[in-house]
Amino acid sequence: MKGPKDNPKKQYYQFDDNSDEWDEALDKEVLAAMLKNYAQQVNEKYLPKFYSVIKTKFNNNYTAYVDYLYKKSVLMKKNKRIKFNDKKFKKDPGLKFGEDIMEVYYDLLSQVRVASDDIATQERYLCDAVVRMEQDLPHYSDANFTMRLSYGQVGEYLLNGQPSGYYTTAESIVEKMDRADKVIDYVAEPIMKELLSSKDFGPYTDKTTGKMQLCFLTNNDITGGNSGSPMFNGKGELIGLAFDGNWDSLSSDIFFDKKLARCIGVDIRFVLFMMDRWGHADRLLKEINAQ
Secondary structure, three states: OOOOEEEOOOOEEEOOOOHHHOOHHHHHHHHHHHHHHHHHHOOHHHOOOHHHHHHHHHOOOHHHHHHHHHHHOOOOOOOOEEEOOOHHHHOOHHHHHHHHHHHHHHHHHHHHHHHHHHHHHHHHHHHHHHHHHOOOOOOOOOOOOOOOOOOOOEOOOEEOOEEOOOEEEHHHHHHHHOOOOOOHHHOOOHHHHHHHOOOOOHHHOOOOOOOOEEEEEEOOOOOOOOOOOEEEOOOOOEEEEEEEEOHHHOOOOOOOOOOOOOEEEEEHHHHHHHHHHHOOOHHHHHHHHHO
């Protein structure tokens, strides 16, 4: 959402037009499929109350229910005002839909919290048992408590059928900062924009591209706990720190596909640049350079 806008005097929210940012037909199709799948997979006692409406009023036709939901609810409607104290809004099907989901969610959450400590303990026992059972088989080491190495290559991949490129630059993040008034995730301290708008990054400039490179992609296999790990090139030189992965790497704990999964590393030159120009960590830089 670009909004909603809060007007405390009039006590309402008003949605901006963001129809160019989402596909209503696809959204409705996915929601109908998810509602049906959820009903097929869980015990009936965990179904939110609106499922009774789907059954009695729509004869379990999930598509018809979703069409009704999108048509009758004021949520997500351009310029529609949601008045907090309006009794009519209290009956809005979109609001009821959300309330029913949260009711089940909080009920499940309370149950999980009671058992969470026991679950954590039993998971450790299970993990230990599995490792002992499969001790003669190859398996991954724990990323938090043991040393592990991952080998890979720097490289791009296809993103929506197009080459993604393998690195990002200072210009790209400044362009995002320029849109901070529309996307809150792009808000940054003014000094950051000033530093990254520089025309001369000195020794931190990539000699091949002539740009300040921020992050880069590799097909290294990493997992939770590896964030902050050093990344070395073939000469044993530190080139970056691993900190994230692309969406396609989320399933890597189950199956790693080096064609799709990418590890994201921050370029060590960007790290040093920030230590120098922003942090003014002269003593640390001197210590690093002395090694």
